[in-house]
Amino acid sequence: MLLPRRVPLLSFILLVVGANADSFENTAIVRTVDLGGSVVQVATTFAVKALEANARVYTIALGDAEMQKTSWLEARVKGQATPLAVTDHPGSTDNGVHLVDIILPKPLALNATLNIILDAIQTHATFPWPERASQQEPQSLKYGSDLFVLSPYKTLVQRTKIKSPTPNIHGFSTPEKMEDFTFEEPVTKSGATITYGPYNNIVPSANAAFVKKYQRPVQVHFEYDYPVGEVSKLLRTAEISHWGANLNIQDEIWLRNAGPELKGHFSRLEHQTQAFYNRAASHVIPGLTLHLPAGIRNTYYYDLVGNVSTSRLRTAPSVPKDSPNKQYSVLELKPRYPIMGGWNYSFTLGWDAPLADSASWDKSTGKYIVEIPVLTPFPATVVNDAELKIILPEGATDVDFATPFVAHSTSFSTHTTYLDTTGRPAITLRFTDLTEKHALPLYVSYKVPLSAHLKKPIAVAVAFFSVFVFGLAARRIDLRIHQK
16 A cells, blocks of 8 residues: 655654554544546545544554555545645554554544544456446446444444446445344445445444454445556656756556456447447547646657557646646547457657756755656556656766655666766666556755766767777778789
8 A cells, every 4th residue: 555655754652642442432434435447536534532632643444455455545634635644553453454543633632523534545446247348238347345444443323335427236235234233224225326324333343353243345336437447567767868958758558448358359330330429338448638747848659560640739838846837738649449348558658848847956955856757647547567767867976766655666777878988877666556646746866966967078079089080090091902
């Protein structure tokens, strides 16, 4: 799970307080799940009451299945936009339960109340069912989750609302043996919303005993009218050039349609007919619309066959780095063929941008600081594996970087290209399960001494001088054939 590191971690002593089950009580928990394709939005509201004075660390619990699916987690106080610090709970956890601490903005007094909203993004939480579909058939998905929201505190009432994009819900699970928590219907359906609960007087549930006895898996089978796209692999290269005052970004993208696989043969006639009558199949990816940085130039888009001309770019002018008005260049891409369910399409996308739009110089440290986006946001799409390689100017020293979230691995290497002598330092970062929320900038800082700036002109001068020396020497060599 990738947690945003927006606030520095607090001390171990402060975080341990969150483990006390007598610190809070949940007067109500409401979880709302907005179903989607490869990305599912989950918002959980905790109505919290402090049972002791100066309570400040609130602990939430995630089950194993939920932990594996959650790729983004952010907490905030209801009515406020500033996110709260979210950190892993120190120490060991019970089997099947993972604890996460939320640092409240200020300590709560005894019997004080607060509403905490936990926003999460789940990836790979749905799967196509049936697994194969023809061009004429609709697309249906299944979503699975746990019935109860686990918590180390007592909960007075709890509900889970699962919202489908359409009211065409084929089926859903009905949990049994819920008499300990409710005497009403354990699940109800109203339009496109399925509600589990209310369940009352739930004891602290963040333990293996409760999970084994009461936790139930639930599934919802629903119709989905949009393509399920995922990027199986993304390789991004960001090359910083001081001589050209340029930042080059190049993405190698492996796009896949994760919807139901195409059953039977593909019919071009059927596809054109559906497009003509504006009723294209829901599980077909006809193209992409991407938001690129403002002020870009020399944009290129090609695949294995060659340059692809079926694209349209609307470029926005450059804006100052501290400007509150963010603008984007809009790029519309259309692959060579419609991407059906289970099909893949790989292509390369790149552009140049003025280095001044993303770079600055810190006079106090003598370092350059460059802002580099981790990825281009793909709407409603998950990036399974991402690799970001940052190539710094030749001779850069004192290299450091800061990421908006934790990378799975980091490595350093040397990249050598034309007119290089000792090569350029490079940083390679690897991530998994990225979404639009992860399209944040990272910052890399470094120093470039004057001697490093002179390497390239010296190399060019030596190269030209060598050519002239070779020419002078070649003129003195007689290559004619002489008769004896």
